Amino acid sequence: MNLVQHLKDEIERKQRRIVVCGDAMTDRWVHGRVLECQDGCPKFIGHQDIVETPGGAANAANSLSCWNIVTSLRSCSPHDYPIKTRYVDHDGRIVFRTDSEYPVLRDWDDDLELALEQVRKADAVLLSDYDKGFLTPDLIAAVIGLCKERGTPCVADAKRGAELYAGAVVKGNKDWHLKHRCDGPKVITLGSTAPGVMEEGSHLLVAIGRCIGLPPVECINHVGAGDCFVAHLTLALTYGFSLEDAAALAHSAGRVYVQFPHNRPPKPEEIEEDLSKCGSGLSSSMIGPIR
Numbered sequence: 001m002n003l004v005q006h007l008k009d010e011i012e013r014k015q016r017r018i019v020v021c022g023d024a025m026t027d028r029w030v031h032g033r034v035l036e037c038q039d040g041c042p043k044f045i046g047h048q049d050i051v052e053t054p055g056g057a058a059n060a061a062n063s064l065s066c067w068n069i070v071t072s073l074r075s076c077s078p079h080d081y082p083i084k085t086r087y088v089d090h091d092g093r094i095v096f097r098t099d100s101e102y103p104v105l106r107d108w109d110d111d112l113e114l115a116l117e118q119v120r121k122a123d124a125v126l127l128s129d130y131d132k133g134f135l136t137p138d139l140i141a142a143v144i145g146l147c148k149e150r151g152t153p154c155v156a157d158a159k160r161g162a163e164l165y166a167g168a169v170v171k172g173n174k175d176w177h178l179k180h181r182c183d184g185p186k187v188i189t190l191g192s193t194a195p196g197v198m199e200e201g202s203h204l205l206v207a208i209g210r211c212i213g214l215p216p217v218e219c220i221n222h223v224g225a226g227d228c229f230v231a232h233l234t235l236a237l238t239y240g241f242s243l244e245d246a247a248a249l250a251h252s253a254g255r256v257y258v259q260f261p262h263n264r265p266p267k268p269e270e271i272e273e274d275l276s277k278c279g280s281g282l283s284s285s286m287i288g289p290i291r
C-alpha cells in the first residue's frame with residue numbers, strides 16, 4: 001500500500017484539525033568557528049548567520065505544514081518560550097548549547113479551559129511534553145479524558161512516567177521505554193533503525209517490518225526529529241491508519257527531516273520517495289520482540 005497517497009486521498013476527502021498542546025520553545029542556531037584562545041580554552045567566533053526556528057510543541061505543529069490540514073498550537077505565550085541556543089561550527093557540529101528558561105506566572109485554570117476549548121474542536125490531539133511546566137497532570141488527564149469521551153485520537157510524546165498518559169497512544173524513545181512500563185498502545189523510536197510498536201492489550205513490542213531494509217540516510221540535524229515523528233504519527237492516526245502503518249509513515253518522515261538543517265518540515269513527496277526504498281516487505285508478526 002502507498003501510505004502517502006492513501007493519506008493524501010483521505011485528506012482530500014476531508015480536511016481535519018490537529019491540536020498540538022504542550023511545551024513550545026525556540027531553537028536558535030548560531031553559526032561560526034571554534035578557535036583556541038590565549039589561555040588555552042576554546043572560543044567560539046560567531047558570524048551574523050543566526051537562525052531561529054520553532055522548537056518542541058511548536059516544531060511538532062510546524063512539521064505538518066506541508067500537509068493540507070489545520071493545525072493549532074496551545075502553549076504558553078511566545079514571549080515566555082524557552083530558548084535553546086546551539087553554537088554550530090563550520091562542519092555543522094553542535095559544539096555548545098545554552099538554555100534560557102523564564103519562570104512565568106500563569107492562570108492554570110485559564111490554561112486548562114482554553115486547551116479544552118480547542119480539544120473540543122479537534123479531530124486529534126498531540127500532547128508534546130517536555131516537562132517545562134505547561135502540561136500539568138490535571139491538564140493532561142483532562143485532555144485525554146475529553147478525547148476518550150469524544151472518540152478522538154490522543155497521542156502523548158512522553159517524557160515522564162507512563163501513568164501520566166494513561167488512555168493515550170504513547171510515543172517514547174528507547175531510554176524512556178527501558179525506564180517505564182506502559183501497558184497501553186505505544187510506539188518506541190530507536191534512532192535510525194525500525195521503530196517498535198505495542199498494540200492495545202499486547203505485552204510484546206515488535207519492530208515494524210516495512211521499515212526494515214531502508215538504507216541509511218545522512219543525518220544533518222537530529223534536533224527535533226522526535227517532534228516530526230510524533231506529529232506524523234498523530235496525522236496518520238487522525239485518518240484511521242493502523243498504529244503500525246502510522247509509525248511506518250512517521251519513521252520515513254523523520255528520516256527525511258534529519259537530512260536538512262534548521263528543523264525543516266518534510267514534504268509528502270519526500271516521505272513517499274523514502275517509503276518506496278523499503279525492500280523488506282516483512283510484516284511485524286515476523287519480527288521478534290525488542291529486548
